[in-house]
Amino acid sequence: MRNLCVSKTFCDICGVCKAVVNMDDEGYIKFDCEWVRASALSFSGIAGINALRDKLYGLGLIGVHDDGVGFGNVSARAGGSNEFVISGSATGGLKKLSGEHYCRVVEFDFDKNWLRCVGPIRASSESLSHAAAYLSCADVNAVAHVHCLSLWKKLYGKVPTTSPDALYGTPEMARDIMRLVKKGDVRKGRVIVMGGHEEGILAFGKDVGEVEGVVLGLIDRV
């Protein structure tokens, strides 16, 4: 199985809430995750997104850096609402996930950099970027956030790219994603490079299968 990501760059935000808290020292708004503990989600509800996660993990697009910090996450819209199920914080390094590793984001507020999640695990600190995609495009039903330095460098500026000033875990990133998703070319290509989040790429689609196709199409471009 190929491992595409050769970067050992430290990702100081991905899936680790404490890192986002540290960003306060630099003047960024703290990510505020209101976590309502609940039992594990049923596997039938996460089977599709979990299968996609397995593939992305196998490709090295979700995983863990040498320093133990995980990266990458997947989500799927829950019904016709803007609620969504997402892999939990600090799960990037786990080879296999189950219902214990997913939660449901039931409410969010970009201005407050806040969300409420329900489940057995805290939502990824990258959840608001997923939320931005769901909120801005009704036919987006699945999102994958992957890391790959070579892909990121190759695609930077060639596909819709968020501002380098919009760092991950900030309302600015969420708003920039919304700005781009509302554009026609992004809806066609279904991919955004996260300019202020090195290695970070967001792929989305009308379903899990389309997201997988988008990511595999990107790999062919490396």
Ligand SMILES: [Zn+2]
């Ligand atoms: Zn990330």
